[in-house]
Amino acid sequence: MKKLPVTLAALGLVTYAGMAVSAPAGDASRGKEVANLCVACHQPDGSGMNLEGGESWPGLAGMNAEYFAKQIRDIKQGTRLSPTMAPFASMLDDQKTADVAAYYSQLEPTAGKGGENADPATLKRGQQLAEQGDWSKYIVSCKSCHGPGNRGAGEAFPGIAGQHAGYIEAQLKAWKTGARKNDPQDLMGSIARRMSDDDIHAVAVWLASQKPGNN
Amino acid sequence: MIRKLLTIALSGTFAFSAHGADYDATTQAYIDQLTSMGLPAPKENQLVHIPPTMADLEAADIHPELKKVIRKGYDLFTNTQQLRGEYVFNNMNCSSCHLGEGRMPFSAPIWPAAVTLPGYRGKNGHVNNLEERIAGCFTYSMNGKPLEYGSDNMLALSAYHQWLATGVEMYPKQPVYGRGFPAPERPAELSYDNGQKLYEENCAICHSEDGSGLRVDNQTVFPATWGDMSNNWGAGIVRLFTAAGFIKNNMPLGQPNSLTDQEAWDIAFYMDSQERPQDPRYTGDIKETLEKFGPTFHKHSLYGQAREKDGEILGDHDNTGEKPFLKPDSIRPRTFD
Numbered sequence: 288m289k290k291l292p293v294t295l296a297a298l299g300l301v302t303y304a305g306m307a308v309s310a311p312a313g314d315a316s317r318g319k320e321v322a323n324l325c326v327a328c329h330q331p332d333g334s335g336m337n338l339e340g341g342e343s344w345p346g347l348a349g350m351n352a353e354y355f356a357k358q359i360r361d362i363k364q365g366t367r368l369s370p371t372m373a374p375f376a377s378m379l380d381d382q383k384t385a386d387v388a389a390y391y392s393q394l395e396p397t398a399g400k401g402g403e404n405a406d407p408a409t410l411k412r413g414q415q416l417a418e419q420g421d422w423s424k425y426i427v428s429c430k431s432c433h434g435p436g437n438r439g440a441g442e443a444f445p446g447i448a449g450q451h452a453g454y455i456e457a458q459l460k461a462w463k464t465g466a467r468k469n470d471p472q473d474l475m476g477s478i479a480r481r482m483s484d485d486d487i488h489a490v491a492v493w494l495a496s497q498k499p500g501n502n
Numbered sequence: 503m504i505r506k507l508l509t510i511a512l513s514g515t516f517a518f519s520a521h522g523a524d525y526d527a528t529t530q531a532y533i534d535q536l537t538s539m540g541l542p543a544p545k546e547n548q549l550v551h552i553p554p555t556m557a558d559l560e561a562a563d564i565h566p567e568l569k570k571v572i573r574k575g576y577d578l579f580t581n582t583q584q585l586r587g588e589y590v591f592n593n594m595n596c597s598s599c600h601l602g603e604g605r606m607p608f609s610a611p612i613w614p615a616a617v618t619l620p621g622y623r624g625k626n627g628h629v630n631n632l633e634e635r636i637a638g639c640f641t642y643s644m645n646g647k648p649l650e651y652g653s654d655n656m657l658a659l660s661a662y663h664q665w666l667a668t669g670v671e672m673y674p675k676q677p678v679y680g681r682g683f684p685a686p687e688r689p690a691e692l693s694y695d696n697g698q699k700l701y702e703e704n705c706a707i708c709h710s711e712d713g714s715g716l717r718v719d720n721q722t723v724f725p726a727t728w729g730d731m732s733n734n735w736g737a738g739i740v741r742l743f744t745a746a747g748f749i750k751n752n753m754p755l756g757q758p759n760s761l762t763d764q765e766a767w768d769i770a771f772y773m774d775s776q777e778r779p780q781d782p783r784y785t786g787d788i789k790e791t792l793e794k795f796g797p798t799f800h801k802h803s804l805y806g807q808a809r810e811k812d813g814e815i816l817g818d819h820d821n822t823g824e825k826p827f828l829k830p831d832s833i834r835p836r837t838f839d
Contacts, residue, residue, distance in 0.1 A: 415557075419556070419603070420602075422601075422602035422603070422605060422606060423532070423535065423555075424535065425535070425539050425756070425758075427755055427756045431723070431755065432708075432723075432755065432756075434718045434719075434723050435718055435719045435721045435723070436719075439718075440716055440718050440723045440724075441716055441718075441723075443707055444723075471707055472704065472707065472754060472757075473757070474707075474754070474755075474756060474757075477756045477757050478756050502718045502719055
C-alpha cells in the first residue's frame with residue numbers, strides 16, 4: 288500500500304484486510320495533552336526505557352500513527368494483552384487515540400538501548416537475521432516486511448530498528464508462545480515461531496543498536 | 503549457541519548431491535526442514551543439492567578476487583534495482599521471484615541452469631547458455647534489457663549462479679528436486695471472483711489491492727503483482743501453472759503451502775487476468791503474436807483472451823511500461839546451419 292497522508296488513512300479512505308476502518312483524524316497539539324498520561328513510562332521525549340530483567344517500555348517517538356492507533360485499539364479490545372498498558376489504553380476514546388498517535392508520530396525518533404554489551408558474534412547473527420534471514424529455517428529477513436533499514440513499510444509494518452532490545456525480545460517471545468497474536472494474517476507469528484531464543488536475543492540486540500526512525 | 507549455528511552453516515561448504523533414499527545427516531535435516539514447511543519430499547532418484555550460503559563463501563578456499571565477483575553477483579541478484587532505468591524498468595529484483603537469494607527449492611532455484619546449460623530452450627527455439635538464460639529473465643521478468651554478454655556485471659551474476667551449483671556434476675542425469683515452480687494439480691474450475699476475494703484477504707496487505715506493491719525510500723519492499731511496474735506479458739509467471747506453483751509454494755511471504763491447490767489456482771487466475779507491459783515479442787498485432795507464440799507459450803496464459811470479468815482483451819495495447827522500447831536486440835534467433 289502506498290504511503291498516504293496520515294489524515295487520509297485516518298479518515299478511513301484507505302483500508303486493507305485486518306485494519307479497522309473510519310478512525311477520526313488526529314490532532315497532534317491535542318495529543319500532547321493526552322500524552323501527559325503516558326510520560327511516566329514512555330518518557331517526555333517518547334524514548335521509553337529498556338529495563339534489564341523487567342518489562343521494558345517501548346519507544347514511541349516517530350512511530351507510524353496508524354500502527355500506533357491499531358495497537359491502542361487492540362489493547363483496548365483485548366486482542367493484544369498487556370496488564371500494564373491496558374488501563375491507559377482504556378482511557379482513550381477514538382479521538383484521543385488519533386490525537387496522541389499523531390503527536391508521537393511527529394516526535395524525533397530516539398535511540399534504542401540494550402545492545403551496548405552484545406558480543407560481535409551475536410551481533411553478526413542478528414544482522415544476518417534482520418537483513419538476509421535464515422532460509423535454512425525459513426526465517427524470512429525482517430527487512431523484507433519491516434522495510435529498508437527495518438524502519439517500517441506502510442502502516443501495517445512498523446519500524447523496529449532503534450527499538451529497545453528488551454521490548455523486541457519480549458514481543459518476539461510473546462508471538463512465539465502465542466501470548467501476542469494481534470498481527471494481521473499471523474504474519475509475524477509465523478516467523479517468530481521458527482526462531483530459537485538465542486536468535487531472538489541476537490536480532491533484538493542488533494536492531495536496538497541500529498539507526499531509529501520511521502520510513 | 504551462536505557458535506554452534508555458525509558451525510552448522512559452515513558444514514555446508516561442500517555441497518551435497520545425494521540420490522536414492524539414504525541421505526547423509528545434513529541432507530536429511532535439509533529435507534526434513536523443507537517437508538516441515540509443507541513442501542513435498544524428494545522423489546526417488548531426484549538430485550538434492552544444498553547450495554552454499556554467503557557465510558560459506560567467506561569460509562571457502564577460493565581466490566579473494568573470485569569471492570569479490572561472487573559477492574557482486576549476489577548483490578546484483580538481491581538488489582537488481584541498482585540497474586533501474588538502464589537494464590531494469592520495473593520494481594523487481596531477481597530475488598523477488600527466486601526466493602531465499604535464489605537458493606530455495608520450489609522457488610525456481612537458479613543453480614540448475616548452471617549445470618544444464620548450454621541446452622535447448624523451447625521458449626526461443628535454440629540452444630541457450632547461462633548468460634542467455636539470465637538475459638531471458640531480464641527481457642521479460644524485469645521488463646528490461648539484458649546486461650551485455652561478457653560484461654563485468656554479467657560475469658558477476660553468472661558467477662553467483664555457478665558458485666551456487668558447486669559440487670554438482672555437469673548435465674546431471676537425475677531430475678533436480680524442487681526445480682522451477684512446480685504447480686499443484688489444476689482444479690476443474692477456476693474462479694475469478696474467488697481469486698479476487700482471496701487476493702484481497704491474503705495478498706493485498708503487501709502487494710496492495712491494485713497490484714502495485716509498495717516502495718519505500720526508492721527501494722522495493724513488496725513487488726508489483728501486475729501493472730506497469732510488474733513483469734511483462736512474456737514472463738514465465740504469466741503462465742497460470744507457473745503462477746499457481748509460485749503462489750502455492752511461496753506466498754503469502756513466510757507461509758508457504760498455507761493455501762489449498764484450488765485457492766492458489768484461483769488467485770493465479772485472478773492475478774494473471776490483470777494488465778501488464780506488452781510482450782517484447784509483440785509483432786504489432788495481437789492475433790499474429792498469439793499465432794506465433796501461442797503454441798509454445800501463450801496457450802498457458804490469458805494473453806489475447808477476453809477477460810472473464812469485463813470482456814477486456816488482455817495484452818491488446820502498445821504499453822511497454824517505463825521501458826522506452828519494446829524489444830531488446832538480445833531477442834534474436836541463432837542457427838548453426
